[in-house]
Each structure stands twice: as C-alpha cells, then as structure tokens.
Amino acid sequence: MSSAFFTRKRDELVPAPHARGPWSPDMLHGRLLGGLAARALEERYAEPGLHFARLTVDLFRNSPMLPVTVETALVRDGRRIRVADATIATEQGVIGRASAVLLRQGEQPGGEQTIVTPAWEEPAPDGPPVEGQGWTPPFDLWRLTEWGAPGPGRVWMRDTHPLVEDEPVTPFVRAALAADFASPLSNVGSAGLRYINADYTLTLARLPEGDIIGLESTGHLSAGGVATGHVTLHDTAGPVGFCVVTAVANAAGIGGR
Template identity: 50%
Template sequence: MAQTEDDAAYFTLDGGVFVPGEQARGWWAPGTVHGRLLAGLAARVLEREHGAEGMHFARLTVDLFRSAPLAPVRVRTVRVRDGRRIRVADAVVLGVDGQGDGEPLARVGAVLLRTSAPPPGHVPATAPWDAPPPDALPATHTARTFWRFDEDLQPVREWRGDQRRRAWLREARPLVAGESVSPLVRVTLAADAASPMAHASDEGLRYINADYTLTLSRLPLSDEIGLEATAHTAEDGIAVGHCTLYDVAGPVGYCVTTAVANDAR
C-alpha cells in the first residue's frame, strides 16, 4: 500500500543523516524542525549505540538551545562513563551542510542503571491513574499526534481556569521511515508535551520550552502515553513545571520542564 502524507515519517535516513520532511516542521517559527523530534532522534541513537540488556534508561535530559532549520541533521554520541551499575552517555544533534557537520542544535544526556531485585520495605508511591482509558475518550487528531483529553477538559488552546490538566497522547506517524517507534523514543517524544501541559494559560501557550528532564522507573507498555500536569511556578518570565507520566498499566515516571516567556506564534 502506498504511503500517504498523513502517515509519512518525520525523517528519512540517508547514510547516517536524518532528512526531515515537511511534516517535521515546527510551529514556533517558520522553516524550523520541532524540537521534540530532535530529542526523539537523539534517544533513538543513544538506545542503539549505548543500550544493553539489563541496563535501563532511567534519565534523559534534553537541552533545546537553538532553533533547528528544516534541514538534515546528524546525531553524534559519546559514552561518558561505563561502570558496573551505571552508564552515562551524551548525544549531540548537529546540523549538516555542504561542508559537513554544522552547529549543535540540541543535546541529550542519558543515565542508564542496571536492573536488579527491589530492596525490602514499603515506600509510598505514585498511585495508579484514575483517568479514563484512552479508548473511552474522543480523539483529537493533529499532524503530529492523537490527543485524548479527559471528558471535562478541552485541548490546550481552550484551557481555562484551574481545572485538572491531563491527557493521553499517541504518536501519529513514524519518527524515521521504515522503523517502528521504540518505547523509549515514544516516551521521549511525548515528554515534550509537559511544557504546554504545565505552562499554557487561558491566553494560550506563551512559554517556549528550553529543556526537559525525563525520569523513568520503567519503559511504557502501551502506545498511548498519559500526562498529568502536577506543578507550575513562574517569575520574571521564567517558568518551571512538572508532569507525571503514565501508560495504560500505571505511572512510569516524571518530566520536569523549564521555559522562557515567548510571543505567541
């Protein structure tokens, strides 16, 4: 069956270079790639080059420090530390031009921890989610994702007041042509939504994401990733926020985001 524009991947891979399609275009500025896709590419390469059986990606810190033009990129990684129980690796997403690798566009640091049996004792933990399951809610489709909002909520642009902010999100297309989206990449892509979940106001999203840190006790089991905004503070145009992440089986981790005031686009 021929691929349609609706299900085309964000990138095609050409000799180690990721070439974006029109569907990868960001919405903060014309002619740019959406930052969450750079994070997804970095997670993809980190997983392939540094993942190992028994080692779990427990933390990813994504620094989005430059707007990325809608142009090819490459991901370079380095292993910073490799111990018996902890592995640390960094990835840099670089622009590619006619002269070779260009400026760094994003950086992702990963911490992998060795899995083991849990210690004895009881620790108070995040409770199972009481949100309706995703297939019980109407879907809102965008070019990038399927959103399913709780029945008493509206899409981000329509949020008002102090109501509870929670939603299910499912990726609508492959990240790289010919590849399925792994659970790690899927949750990395979804975690970028922590910024609008935490920082959108009744006048829309007026903060642009500077970075986010995703922490995971386990990888998601479902294609749908649930997010609930659980904290927001702001002063002098700087905002920090927090979301809890879920799959259909329960909580999987958290995302902390920092953002800076930005004119609406």
C-alpha cells in the same frame, strides 16, 4: 503508521514537511530532536539489564527544516551505571544535546514506600481524538481537561508516524517524544501558551507499555518570564515516570530561543 518524520540519506536524517513545530512553519519540532537523541543513545548503548532511567534534552537553538546528524559519546561505563551523551546538529551547527543515565536493574527492595504516586483514573481512549483549533499535532492527542483551565491538565497521546523510515518506535523513544509535551501542558495559561521550553528531563522507573502515553501536569512556577513545569507520565497500567521542563516567555507565533 503514516509516513516517517525523517528519512535516512547517508549519515543525515532528512525531515519531512510534517516535522515542523507549532511556533514556526520553518522550524523543526523540539520533540523530534529529543526522539532522535533517544534513538541514537538506545541504538548505541542499550544492553539487557540496563534501564534508561533519565534523559535530559537541551534545546538551545532553533533549527530550520534541515537535515540532522546525531553523534554520541560514552561518558562513564561502570558496574551499575552507564552515562552517555548525544549531540544534535545541522549544517548551521549544533542545535541541541542530550544526556542519558542507564542504571543496572536488580532485585526490588522489600518494605513499603511511604510516598507513592497514584495511578490516575482516566480510561484509555476508545475513539478518535477531537481536533482543536490552531496547530494540528502530527500525533493523536486526547485532551481530557479543558485547555488552559485551572487545575491539573491531562492528556492521552499516541504517535502515528515513525520517527525514522522503516524503524519501529521503541518504548524509550516513545517516552522521549511524549515528554516534550510536558512544557505546553504545564505552562499553558488562560491566555494560551506563552512559554517555549529550553529543555526537558525525563525520568523513568520503567518503560511504558503499549503505544498510548498519558501526561498529567502536577506543577508550574514562573517569575520574570521564566517558568518550570512538572508532569507525571502514565501508561494504561499506571504511572511510569516524571518530566521537568524549563521555559522562557515567548510571544505567540514567535519561535525564538
């Protein structure tokens, strides 16, 4: 993998130049903040038999390319549920927060489910992605449908940089990084992407297998400059979870929340 997005310096995580997002050259990418929150929560609260079933990431303030700190707090630790929070900050103050729900795994109930999300028929990519116009993402992105075309959008994606130097990207962190792409995939239109997301909520029935994650946009609603979008996440074995985002209308090239 290529160089990491962040390096450790005492209690801070210092961003590399490629940690910038598409809205502004001096703005940290929101997907990385979600990844850092997932990393800190997993490092502190993961336990065998406890599954990260939900991660909600609030991205309520843009941040320039400054060192980041992540603090965590345990909210509830019960027999079958554990809830924990993370706060993401720079020297300018708090820029985001996250909440995770971990559920105790057990025996799968019997019987057949009446509603089942089907696996998609898209094969895993067998070659390098084709570069598009505009911002080049610092991850591999295979667009399976035309960008902004009517109908559900589909992509495969793969992270090519470690999040933090000398650390592997875990399946949970990989899912958290990929989930932020729910906003552009579900909110893009014929005029391009005109919404910037304020949050995203990832839910997982299981962790993704392998290093490639697929996303399929399965819903968009908007009115008065406010949007909500929905995607299904897949790995090469089938669907793994969902992600819902909220977003606000944003002029091209302007990175304001």
